[in-house]
Amino acid sequence: MRRTAPLRRSALAAALIAGPLALCATPAAAVTGPAATGTTFAYTAQLDIGGNTHGCSGVLVAADWLLTAASCFADNPAASLAVPVGKPALKTTATIGRADLTTTEGAVREVVELVPRTDRDVVLARLNRPVTNVAPVALATTAPTAGEQLSFAGYGRTKDEWAPLNLHTGTLSVDSAATTTATVTGKDGAAACAGDAGGPVVRVVGGTHQLAALSSRSYQGGCFGIDTAETRTGGITARVDDLGSWVTAKTDAARVTDFNCDGVEDIAIADPKGTVGGNAGAGLVRIVYGGGKGTAEISQALAWVSGSAEANDAFGEAIDTVDYDENGCTDLVVGTPGEDLGTATDGGMVDILHGAPGGLGTGTVKVTHFQQGEGAGSIAASSSESGDRMGHALAAGETAAGEPYVVIGVPGESLGTMTKAGMAFYLRGKINASVHQDKTDVPGTAETNDGFGTSVAADANHIAIGAPNEDISGDAASGNLAVFSHTLHADGHPKPLFGLDQDLDTVSGGSEAGDEFGKSLSLTEYRPAGAAAATDSILAIGSPGEDLPVGDSPNPDAGRVILFRVTAAGAGSQLAELKQGTAEDDVSGSAEPGDRMGETVTAINTAPRSVSTTATMKLAVGVPGEAVGSLAKAGAVHTFSLLGTPGANDRWLEAGDGDGIPGTPGAGQAVGSSIHFTGTSLYVGMPNGPSTYGALHALPLSNVTAGGTVAAVTTYQPGTGGLPAAGSRFGYAAR
Template identity: 70%
Template sequence: MTYARPVRLAALAATLTLGCAALAAAPATAVTGPAVAAADTTYAYTAQITVGDHDRGCSGVLVDREWLLTAASCFAADPAAGLNVPAGKPATKTTAVIGRSDLTGTAGAAREIVQLVPRTDRDAVLARLNRPVTNVSPVALATTAPTAGESLTLAGYGRTATEWAPLSLHTGTFTVDSATATNASVTGTSGTAACMGDTGGPLIRVSGGTAQLAALASQSYQGGCYGIDTTVTSTGGITTRVDDLATWVTATTGTIRATDFNCDGVQDIAISDPRATVGGDAKAGLVRVVYGGGKGTAEINQDLDWVNGSSEADDRFGESLATVDYDEDGCTDLVVGAPGEGLGTATDAGMVDVLHGATGGLGTGTVKDTNYQQGAGNGSLGASSAETGDRFGASLAADVTRSGEPFLLIGSPGEDLSGFADAGMAVYVHGTTNATIHQDSLDVPGSAEAGDGFGGAVAADSNHLVIAAPDETIGTDADAGNLAGFDPNTLNSENRPTPRFGLDQDLDTVSGGAEAGDGFGTSVALVPYRPSGAAAATESILAVGSPGEALTIDGASKAETGNVLTFRITAAGAYTQLNAYQPGTADDDVVGSSEAGDHFGQTLTAVNTAPRAVSTTATMKLAVGIPDEAVGTTASAGAISTFSLLGAPGTNDRWLEAGDGDGIPGTPGTNHKLGSSLHYTGTSLYVGLPYGPSAYGTLHALPLSNVTAGGTVAAVTTYQPGAGGLPAAGDTFGYAAR
């Protein structure tokens, strides 16, 4: 079928049509030019896109290992009426095949398109894939406009002159006639035309032997295409310019994925209150969700019929949170730990729920909740048993491997092992299986001992996992702490992530010395790192908090003042210490001064705001919580110190306290413990105040400029029970946020 031409192309003849194919049974596949041989990978970056059950077919092009660039008209409800495409998950399930010239073969990759980011000024949309494509190289965008007279090659999977649905990629040559700010008109040579199904296909310029994406197929007269009236002979058409889209493409593909539970392209936020009373049960816990774009709020607790278990006193549902698109459907899933959950007769055994996102919000899809607990399911969890005090879910981390496989890392610091009480473990969950990790596992540094608390803190990125044992005894120093690092991209003979390194303060390569009560590893944070000259961010920077560290400041010992150490971790697991962070003295270049009992480093959060780009001091951010900082004479008012993970600490630091003008309102209050709840996203630092001044708790979202050295102060978003649609109830709202 053909579509009526859009008004914006009124100057063209009425036979000019959009090239996306609406199909009755099979996907459309190719340009009326010659077929590309199965072994020819010249145009491997070209994608065949199928919308729905072969309802519509288009072409596209891989411009990033996770993103296609294609035509918005491929996804518009009625392309003839307009090219408005809602951001977020496609309305209909959409698949893409990349790098497969012969569609009957297995080359390249097959993926699902799970997110759309449309342009509003032209027929173009970026489409995110559920997993990266690792065996096909993306094509680079051209940097200059198509010029009259130049030849471009179109590759596509649309109809040919004789086939409705050919099974091969086809190519054809087009001559540029003229260009406007967003489009270029072209004419096919030697009878070549763009047909239905070619919409979104790449028009390639070769410069210096390198392919460049100059334009996308948009509209065509379709002269000679199968099913077009034989009286139509024109091979002219309109293409969409892309040479000026590099900044937009880079900004979109290189950003951190936002939390988006209802997959509408707008950021959402989940805020926990693990001590909230639910149905009369004190400290049962709940999570409140605020959907972005004014789409309302929701309360999630264990008394909902779609959430596993039931609310009981001291469950502490929401004590830990993590987010990841675990089912790879384009909607963020919320991971919630309830370490106080009782299982059978085992109190504080703990469990974890993955609450699945959907277009209607959390819990509205077909699969609503995937529950993890010891003694249930398969893998190591199914073979284990829940015991009193395990505190499974006390810590959580989630991410995806370099190949895009989602995973969870669940800490259970109270797990008894080999007769050792509270030795601790963690569970690595991926796909449909899981494996425990503990200090008696193959090649894991250290050994399981009573009271280690292995799994007390965990962190993860695509390159590494870290599991800390902050109560580990080093030598004779109790609670000195240590940690182990793993590679989630390589499973060992026990089907566990491969151990790569161990850290403690008695190593010559780590500053300081292990001392009783240091709590090295009480908090940990990992972010991907791309050094200059590297092709990708396959390294990590690790931050480790030791809130019990004693420091000698101006000749005086400051007990439990705390510090943070950072390390560069290579892809192979080799580490190098980078910096040591602490407030120091009133006279040095780091704001603040170290005082006994501050507990600097009790909490940590870090972010790489541009993980695809070479890392810089501006993109690598660290925030350190100092919850027991006294402000003036106000005990445990708390404070936050922010730094860059690169460069000298004192050159890139900023001090935050209540009422100091950076966006945290009010005045410092006794035991408010500012800094006890921190979380970075790509746009904000979320700061929770679960202990006051509000009786319910509060969460502030501070723009990154507010927490960056030299940055300007912008408006802060505040979430608080009793405002913005949140009920006026709670106890420790803001305890955690994701």
């Protein structure tokens, strides 16, 4: 049986209603009204905080977000409603859409992140996975008014039960409304009880529920365990009708990297050529924790990291992030493609380094290790061979259902006698599958030196795997790629949807030797107008070896990028071709020999739950071979919208041009060789100088948007900000 702890904030209560009000925060089960039936209040959640320490109620307002009372998570609600941003201090389980707790209806999730308001008894609570079988409730847009009748629900006590097994409902009459609260009185003896804090208070309009407030405090007249002399059924609710923009901003934002789950963005910066313990090229990753919480160096010299630091291991050559264990702390996926495994030189391996409140590697589970011939599934069934380079490319994220996944490129894998034909591994839950061009229905044919898995990309809907060295119609290294669904084929690997190469009628241009079509890939979710969700994707495909004739100049290796839409049904169609063209057209820059536009690409949807627009769908393209004046390979970054006319939505970025990349251009800097979008910034790595050890610049999104205002840039550089003055290619990759 759960303990009851009536909590009082008498100073505030006295200012609102004569006499103290007990906070509605204890067990799990119900207002003193009748038990709910059907699915009318299915969006209501029961919260078990701290394993029966106490309970509250909540409301599903987005697929993976609840609104509930901050008092449920405050250390001492009687003194303060302050709640730290980030992972709850106590494990919190939410049961949503289960009016009868003895059934299996709805869904059970863990609360992994809190985002509190500072002006009222309200907190947003993120779930570890979306709830797909319960519809969220929409927020009201007008304040409660005196005399208005509102419905409310909760899992707190009833008149005669301490911890009922049913959701209960009742009716409230609004007495008055203030800026952030409304005082109410229960009708027909209904009252909010301990355990109902955070439960919905709704306005019903034409049968549709609109969330107007949350239960906050009550006299609890008639509630089980309350003095029978207390007959008042009034209370205070926390208004939410004015919080629509705040809720949308939080629930619709792209997820940030947060290794220590404190709600503040962190960053991992790779230096795969870094020296560790005297071993040149062993590789390392530096972590900068947001909010001034320090830095860390992660390498194979640490006891909890797999392997040992050896020359040319290239730890961190590829990195990505995902909350693989779904505990609310971001995990870092690290490829070490140069790792020697027994006699297999450059066999390669991958590790998932787990986040925790103390930072990476401080939790009970510190690392999950993958290498061929060990573990389970297809990875265990395979074997490490020289030149496999497992971990050369990585992609990680969550499916539309919220399931974490990792895609691992192994471009040097031999298939029978076909050396370096390449393959990839797909990991999701208990799924551990290999995919290559000899698998059933996978486009293309496995051949020597194809390099399938050289590039990989994935989003919530789809997966893309590139083979830039593929021979197309006799043109060596013309390149191709295959697109897959997260749904599995009958044979157990991701279901192939279609392949792409430049000899197809659906792709502009034609296959030519050395095009390297698919050398770089990036996928992001796309929600077209009229669609209920972002079930489509936009795929950016880099072809840096493409020759682009302009006038009499053949411009070998000028490079280009193709944008493809992938529908929920699995069909693909080209959206645009991006190339620099001539100095007279409306796209910035002009095609020149060796530009290698498309060597890198990174795409992001900054508002994945909203209808996609030119402002929210962003692409950055690396042009590392760009000459700036007489400075060969100084490099540049070219940004676009994934939608709309390319020239109307592009921006050109060079070192020192005023948009945020500091310094001056220099020969061989290869700006654009390292780029990555987050929901807040474009990371531009400068591993080739001008600074001795390399650097990384975080450019605000306004800096990289056509017509956007230039804002201050954050620079990460060894020797500053707590980062040791050491390194070789700092900024090679960042997440």
